[in-house]
Amino acid sequence: MEPVLLAQGAEARVYAARLNGSPTVVKERFAKAYRHPDIDYRLRSTRMAQEAKMLLRARQAGVRAPTVHFADMQACALHLEHVDGPTAKRFIQERTVEEVHAVATAIGEAVAKLHDADIVHGDLTTSNMLLRGGAADQLVMIDFGLGQFTTLVKDKAVDLYVCEKAFLSTHPSSDALFAHMLDAYKASSRHGAEVVSHLDKVRARGRKKICLG
C-alpha cells in the first residue's frame, strides 16, 4: 500500500500510516543532499528528538499533544498518534461564530499553559493546531519542531506575536478573534498581563529586528 502523503514542508514530510493497530502519522525529516551527510543526520535527528521531547513536555503541562509511538532514529521519523479532526485553520474558516470563539478561548488557554511551563511553541499557526473529533474543546497542539524552553517574558511575547501574525494573515478580519484569544491567555496565565504588555513592545519594534528562528 502506498503511504498517503498528508503534508510536505521544507524540512519534513508527513504521511498517514499504522503502527501496532493504531492509525499514526509519520513525520519524517528527509535528508538534504546539499548538506554534508554527517551534519545533515545530526541536524535531522536533533530536531526530531527536540520535537518528541516537547510533545511530551506539553502534555505534562496539561496541553493536548499527540502520543509519540516510536522514534525511528535511522530515518529521523517520528510515528505519532493520528489526531482525527480538522486543523484550527479549517475549523475557523468553516464553523459558526460561537464555535470559533470557543476555539480562540481554547487556544489562549493552551498557550498560557505552555508558557506557564516555560515552553514556547515557536510556530503558533492555526495549521499547527488540530481539533480532535471536530470539537472546539479538544484542541491538540502539534509541530513543536521550533519549540524551546525559556523563562523569558520576551520569548513568550514573541511566541504570541508570531501567533498574531499568523492569525491575521490566515484569517481575514480576525483582529477581534485574536483579541479574544489574548484575553483568554491573560486570564489563565500566571504572568499573562506581563507577557501581553510586552507584546506591545514587540509589535512596536516590528518583525524585522526579531530573530524568529
Place this chain on the structure above:
Amino acid sequence: MAARDEGRAFVLEPYPDRRMHVIVLDDVSNAAEVSAWVRQPGADFAAVDARMVVGMPQLLAAALCALHAEQRGKLVTHALHSEVVYALSAGKQINEAFRRFGAGESCARIVIVTFDAGAAARLSERILGRRVDPLSLAERFDEAAVRKAYKVTEAELRVASLSDAIVSRIAIQRL
C-alpha cells in the same frame, strides 16, 4: 498431538518477520527459578513484573524500541531480550530499569516476552502458574507504582490516558 503452546503472538509492523510472544501468568510458584533462568547469559526471554504493565501498547512500544536498537547495533544491554526490560523504563539507568520492571524472585504475576517461539513453548510448560489473557493486563496493575516509575502527573492524565503517557516516554527514552 496438541499444538504446542507459544503464548499469544504479536507482529510489530516495522519488523514483519519477527513475532513477539507474550505469556502472562498469575499465582506463579516458581518465580525464583524464572528469575534465575532469565539472568543466565544468552537468556532467550524477558520476564517482566506484571504489576508494572498497564497493557499491550506499553509492551509493544518497548519491544519495538528493542528491535530497533538491535537493528542499529545500539543495544544498551547487549542482548535483545534484556533490552525489552530496559526499554520499558522512562530513564536511561540500566539498574533502575531492571529493579523496577524485571520479575523478581518473589514475583507472583509475571509477563514473559520473547521473540523465540521455542522459548515461549518451553516456558509455558515450565513456569508454574495460572495463564491469563495478555489483553487483561490493563485490568490489574499497580497504578501508584506505575505512575511513580514513569512520573506521570495529574495534569497529564487530564489530557492523555496512562497508557498513552507511558508509550510516549518509552518512545523517547533514548533521544
